[in-house]
Amino acid sequence: MDQKSFHFHEKKRVVVKIGSSSLNYEETGSLNFTKLEHLVRELCNLRNRGMDVCLVSSGAIAVGRQSLGMTERPRELSTKQACAAVGQARLMMIYQKLFAEYNQVAGQVLMTKNTMVNPVSRENAKNTFDELFRLGAIPIVNENDTVSTYEMQFGDNDTLSAIVASLIGADLLILLSDIDGLFTDDPHKNPDAKLIEVVEKMDSDILGMAKSTTGSDVGTGGMATKLTAAKIATLSGTDMIIANGADVCVLHHIFDDSFRGTIFKAQKKETFRIQDFILETIG
Ligand SMILES: Nc1ncnc2c1ncn2[C@@H]1O[C@H](COP(=O)(O)OP(=O)(O)O)[C@@H](O)[C@H]1O
Numbered sequence: 001m002d003q004k005s006f007h008f009h010e011k012k013r014v015v016v017k018i019g020s021s022s023l024n025y026e027e028t029g030s031l032n033f034t035k036l037e038h039l040v041r042e043l044c045n046l047r048n049r050g051m052d053v054c055l056v057s058s059g060a061i062a063v064g065r066q067s068l069g070m071t072e073r074p075r076e077l078s079t080k081q082a083c084a085a086v087g088q089a090r091l092m093m094i095y096q097k098l099f100a101e102y103n104q105v106a107g108q109v110l111m112t113k114n115t116m117v118n119p120v121s122r123e124n125a126k127n128t129f130d131e132l133f134r135l136g137a138i139p140i141v142n143e144n145d146t147v148s149t150y151e152m153q154f155g156d157n158d159t160l161s162a163i164v165a166s167l168i169g170a171d172l173l174i175l176l177s178d179i180d181g182l183f184t185d186d187p188h189k190n191p192d193a194k195l196i197e198v199v200e201k202m203d204s205d206i207l208g209m210a211k212s213t214t215g216s217d218v219g220t221g222g223m224a225t226k227l228t229a230a231k232i233a234t235l236s237g238t239d240m241i242i243a244n245g246a247d248v249c250v251l252h253h254i255f256d257d258s259f260r261g262t263i264f265k266a267q268k269k270e271t272f273r274i275q276d277f278i279l280e281t282i283g
């Protein structure tokens, strides 16, 4: 199966996830405003094409850490929570401003594992997303880091974005990473690693390729959490793409059916239930 046979321009509901390392300058840890502006413009264009668009944005801790003048990556949970409290508010202020420039409205949705495991709050969250889409708004999602203890955390936004895609019945999830896609091995360690264009089925060979170490000082996931996301998304009937967020123009290239990245093909949604998956695997 080649990439062109997926016809992404026909998709109706899309979730885009951007990681902390793609939003900040690596050298200084400060926000890359040009990148943010381009990202918002691309998302507004997808709305203008008639799609429901949801953004899962990391960066609360990294932005808060920068605002509070911390040079070291925080280790203590309470310090991360304090950074997130400052950073999430700042990040949303910037997103609101940028979306408003294109006449679009953004709303904030913060989630914990309890939101998904508790049937009442899961239903509430789903209703909120549906209503935001009905009203034409763009939900911006993050983990509720300020109140999440270790037991309540998803811990990384790759997994969270796939859970959101599953909850809202998205037909496409795009993970914008600091790398072009899934390679046969970590390309930062193995120069012979080759890009895989299409994954038709998640098997042990594919799972074995991902290393959990992250290349950046601000990200958490590495490739392993992206493959967990791929498992959740594809079992939920959602196609997933990993592409490089260095140039966010990749978003319109995806919908023009010509881009560099890895596609994970959606499976037939049978008896998969996201809440059972969370309880059984993520804990
Ligand atoms: N098989 C693999 N293919 C591609 N990247 C891999 C692989 N195994 C490990 N990695 C590492 O995963 C990193 C991407 O994860 P991460 O740093 O968490 O990205 P992001 O912050 O963009 O979500 C890559 O930079 C790469 O070093």
Ligand SMILES: N[C@@H](CCC(=O)OP(=O)(O)O)C(=O)O
Binding pocket: 018, 019, 020, 021, 057, 058, 059, 060, 061, 062, 084, 142, 143, 145, 155, 156, 157, 158, 218, 219, 220, 221, 222
């Ligand atoms: N919820 C955290 C995101 C965790 C994280 O670092 O995610 P990622 O950058 O996607 O690996 C934050 O906003 O800082």
